[in-house]
Amino acid sequence: MSRFSEVRDLIHGMEEDFEKFYEKGNKAAGTRVRQGMQELKNIAQDIRKEVQDIKNKG
Structure with a gap:
């Protein structure tokens, strides 16, 4: 299940960059x-x- 946590953490870590790119x-x-x-x-x-x-x- 640690692999799932790794994927989830990566996605959450990119959230701010997604917002900066798509919105700003x-x-x-x-x-x-x-x-x-x-x-x-x-x-x-x-x-x-x-x-x-x-x-x-x-």
Whole structure:
């Protein structure tokens, strides 16, 4: 369940940058959003691999 917490914390951490980018047009915040989303993608892929490995073992 720690992986879920990691995803949740990452999303909550990006909330301010999402607001700055979408509501205020802050381009630097947009860059941080893109970086955070890439990290989220990588974590999601790792979780998918982990789940598949566990399924294949059992």
